[in-house]
Amino acid sequence: MSDSATFFGDSTLTELEGRLLEIYDGLKEILKRDDCPPCVLFSVKQSLAALYPAVNDLGLAYEYLFDYGV
């Protein structure tokens, strides 16, 4: 789980924010696996990069993703 859910000072996440983080963290989980064929691996990398601005813009996560190759 991303460690930064309350940077804006919010005590709770909205339902939308919670869903976004769930998907975002799910993509990171997939990238930790070693059984992804290239079509999955690079699509998920691209998806994680694409989703990052949404969680960053909402103040849910601000982090580097080089460990995920992203």
Next chain:
Amino acid sequence: MGTDQTYSPYWNPKMELADRATISRWQMHKFQKTLAFAYANSSLWKKKLDDAGVHPSQIRSLEDVRKVPFLTKKEYLDSQEQEPLFGDILAAPIEFVMNYHQTSGTSGRTPLRVADGRRDWSWMVDAWAEGLWALGVRPTDVAYIAFSYGPFIGFWISHYAFEKIGAMTVPGGGQSSEARIRQILDLGVTVVVATPTYGLRLAQTAREMGVDLAKESKVRLTVHAGEPGASIPATKQMMESMWGAKCGDFGGMSECGANFYYSCSERSEGVHLHEDHFLLEVIDPITTEPAPYGQRGELVMTPFGRGSLPAIRYRTGDLVEKMPASACACGRSFDLFRGAIIGRADDMRVIRGVNVFPSAIEDIVRQHDEVDEFQIVFTRQGFQDEVTVNVDLLPHAYATRCNTLAAELSRSLSEAHEGLRINVVAVEPGSLPRFELKSRRIIDKR
């Protein structure tokens, strides 16, 4: 979902409408993480901070940020010359960078190189999209990128930002200006992207083709970046008149990735700082003390999304004047730069005790739409410095009133510069160079 009326006017209302304390808290969080990452991963930053006796853990407030040493363009270039390709500023595993760009290079030096990974590129595109959305770009638009698509980062990011919004995005690379005008008309283009210089050039080309863009095209927005100009009042007015469209100004630079300011859809005297994606400080360039609202100073920026090449407290050399967000009616909480980039610290010349800014000259020259192009030449005659403005007039103006116009311009320029004599010479039409990217209108022969 899907109709224009259902969209929020703000790309990210949570941040764009946040109060100042929230913005500052968010910026501090990002600055701390950016600095810690740079310290851990970039040998240039490890050395710089160690030499300054600063550890990232000591930076706990925006006031503390001033303890962090500046980064200069010279350091950036030196780093890349000493350790090609990207220098010891590089903070990312090279195998994870995927986008390469470079500047055109100046004074025979190696060009400045930048490289971005997937996350960083996605951040840049999102930041551009936020600005375009604020200006009024929507999925129903047809965007035309009048750009050569070379190695300069220029409008590459904007291309993907239009795509992200869902606008039909037309790459206008590798064509003549006439062909581009025909495409703009044929495709029903509603947004045109170009440098300010080239935006005017395109409009002039249309006139020469007998096309009145304001009446015959569907263009409603023009988007400009790459050089100052779109916020110079006379240039902006000329652009809006020739295109019959609202003109937006976006500021970016290769070293920092995304755009750091943008125009919104309101008419205000300024452009919004991208405060959710950058820490933008304004300092007195001599004392390096912070410059308050209303005081002209040098822009120092820290982008929060360029992980591969951390440009922390980067001295841009650009002169700006900050004003509070309340000066714009759009409701955004982000402060503004009055008139965007006012000039460059190294562009200003002192001629016989008078400060001469090329942007101030442009503002006067562009009030005359008979001037197609211009050039500012500094010379030394004996012990005296001289400034001459060469104006390249439209053929009919050159034939009928070149001497009168040159005299009028010389008088206006002199009045705006404490009575300084500024020579104006009308040159043969078409004899001055034209530019698609960054214009080079200043020649210093001293």
